[in-house]
Amino acid sequence: MIMPEQKALYLPEKFGTFTVGTAPIYKPAQDEVLVKIEATGLNPADWGIQTYGMLLEKYPAILGLDVAGTVEELGANVTRFKKGDRVLTKGTIGKYDRSGFQQYMLTYEFMAAKIPDGMSFDEAATMPLxxxxxxxxxxxxxxxxxxxxxxxxxxxxxxxxxxxxxxxxxxxxxxxxxxxxxxxxxxxxxxxxxxxxxxxxxxxxxxxxxxxxxxxxxxxxxxxxxxxxxxxxxxxxxxxxxxxxxxxxxxxxxxxxxxxxxxxxxxxxxxxxxxxxxxxxxxMYADVSRPENRKLGTSLFAKLTELLERRDLKPNFVEVVPNGLEGVIPGLEKLKKGVSCVKLIVHPQETQ
Ligand SMILES: NC(=O)c1ccc[n+]([C@@H]2O[C@H](COP(=O)([O-])OP(=O)(O)OC[C@H]3O[C@@H](n4cnc5c(N)ncnc54)[C@H](OP(=O)(O)O)[C@@H]3O)[C@@H](O)[C@H]2O)c1
Known part of the structure; x- marks a missing residue:
């Protein structure tokens, strides 16, 4: 049987050079959702990992922490979402099937929220982390x-x-x-x-x-x-x-x-x-998938759609970096030099 594949941006080794390759499309477990990623935000941790070799020991690695996309497949116990819902979620450092520099990723049901009408994928991807x-x-x-x-x-x-x-x-x-x-x-x-x-x-x-x-x-x-x-x-x-x-x-x-x-x-x-x-x-450490932070993460994501709908929480300004996942490379160079009040976003589905 041929397994379906997607494009992913790999950091092949510590201090390595980002390279586009392929990865399998993952199968969601009972409490997970498979997300087709439309927009991923760039973060200081992404260039920090590459430059300083910090946080990760297992390579090749896939990074990417701020994600928006559509629900592609649901685990058996998922009740909050249906296929096609527009959602935002956070990637997890060190979990390569839960990272945003690829075209599909897994996330836990509790770590995602629906994006309100009127908010774009790009805007939504500025916020989770x-x-x-x-x-x-x-x-x-x-x-x-x-x-x-x-x-x-x-x-x-x-x-x-x-x-x-x-x-x-x-x-x-x-x-x-x-x-x-x-x-x-x-x-x-x-x-x-x-x-x-x-x-x-x-x-x-x-x-x-x-x-x-x-x-x-x-x-x-x-x-x-x-x-x-x-x-x-x-x-x-x-x-x-x-x-x-x-x-x-x-x-x-x-x-x-x-x-x-x-x-x-x-x-x-x-x-x-x-x-x-x-x-x-x-x-402090923001990883809400860790058991110590799960209660807080669950309560935040449960209320997030309402907070976004009411404009209680607004997205950052967006700057889209072109060329799909390849755009992460110049994007991280730019971020490393310093940006002001703007989030750099890539579109993984546009990867050649
Ligand atoms: N511990 C965790 O779990 C965790 C999670 C997420 C992020 N982080 C870390 O948090 C830091 C911020 O992340 P971010 O995503 O918010 O970064 P960002 O959006 O890239 O932040 C850039 C902003 O930092 C401001 N800045 C730079 N130097 C400053 C200074 N001396 N005083 C006040 N403001 C200064 C700049 O403000 P102006 O443009 O106004 O000059 C710039 O707009 C990063 O180091 C990141 O790695 C940690």
């Missing part, structure tokens, strides 16, 4: 949390909407995909002021998403601290560092109030001499 990252960092209930949690009540759950009115919060790096998701979720949580750092050309847009104050990220740490103190004299009990750089983590930790918590998207880079017992900082 940023949303999962911000949600895990801010709203994990703490049970077996990887690294830690800010322990907030999710705004999509009973009692979470507007719960934190009158409380200030700081998002370092608000213009990235993760930062934009965080600002929007924190607005739903009721925080105010929502202060963020970004390049000032992004200020108007970030204010539309929910930031109340945007501070120029290129100011010195002392100047950023001074700006924040002009905005609020209340203690900053929760800080999310959505950039995760050594300078942002150290700035965040300096600003964090006693008893406060700071989540960072990259490994802990707070100088050891700064650390004090009553200020928590942690590195």
């Amino acid at each position: 940023g949303l999962c990252t911000s949600a895990v960092a801010l709203y994990h209930d703490g049970v077996n949390a990887i690294g830690g949690t800010c322990g907030l009540t999710p705004p999509w759950e009973e009692g979470g909407r507007d719960k934190y009115q009158g409380q200030p919060i700081l998002v370092l790096g608000g213009a990235g995909a993760v930062g934009q998701a965080a600002i929007q979720l924190l607005k739903l949580s009721g925080f105010g002021p929502i202060i963020t750092t970004a390049s000032l050309h992004n200020a108007d847009y970030l204010k539309k998403l929910g930031a109340t104050h945007v501070i120029d990220r290129k100011l010195s740490p002392e100047a950023i601290q001074a700006e924040i103190r002009k905005i609020t004299s209340k203690p900053l009990k929760t800080i999310f560092d959505a950039a995760g750089l050594p300078e942002t983590q150290n700035l965040g930790y300096d600003l964090l109030a006693s008893g406060g918590t700071m989540a960072a998207v990259r490994p802990d880079a707070v100088k050891p001499e700064k650390k004090v017992a009553d200020k928590k900082s942690f590195f």
Whole structure:
């Protein structure tokens, strides 16, 4: 019997060169869905894995974390979807049948949500990883949390909407995909002021998403601290560092109030001499397929379509890189040099 095949972009070995090849089309297990991928978003982790050889040991590897497409086949126990539904889902690092740089992938039923009418595949593919990252960092209930949690009540759950009115919060790096998701979720949580750092050309847009104050990220740490103190004299009990750089983590930790918590998207880079017992900082991991994060992931994806329909959560700006999966290669070069407030997207079905 000839197995059906698809095109996939492989990283053949550690530090290797991405190459298009073929892969089988996978069969969904009982609780899984096969997705025909129409749009995949590019992420810093994709070039990070290739450049630094991090996170993966098994090669050849398939990467790709932000996915939108149509349901092609359903596992026997799947009830939330039918064939042909337009869905968004998150890829999983290290699981090559669940990665987005190919034409078909598997995902768990609980890790997908229908895309509302009026939202394109490209727009939908800008969001899953940023949303999962911000949600895990801010709203994990703490049970077996990887690294830690800010322990907030999710705004999509009973009692979470507007719960934190009158409380200030700081998002370092608000213009990235993760930062934009965080600002929007924190607005739903009721925080105010929502202060963020970004390049000032992004200020108007970030204010539309929910930031109340945007501070120029290129100011010195002392100047950023001074700006924040002009905005609020209340203690900053929760800080999310959505950039995760050594300078942002150290700035965040300096600003964090006693008893406060700071989540960072990259490994802990707070100088050891700064650390004090009553200020928590942690590195979080967005993988909602892991048992520790599944409860949060399930609750987020269950409510996601409604949040998107109501425009409570809006997609990032899109820039499509042409040439199907081959486009990932120049796309990641561009991303590595730095993009501002935009998500690069490829169309796997257009691969030659
Ligand atoms: N731990 C996890 O599970 C996890 C999950 C997802 C992502 N991440 C990591 O999170 C980071 C952000 O990911 P992303 O997808 O949001 O990236 P992105 O969309 O490529 O973010 C780019 C943005 O970063 C901003 N930025 C750069 N340096 C900054 C600084 N010093 N201060 C404030 N903002 C700064 C820029 O803002 P301006 O354009 O305004 O200058 C730019 O718009 C990456 O390192 C990624 O690997 C971790």
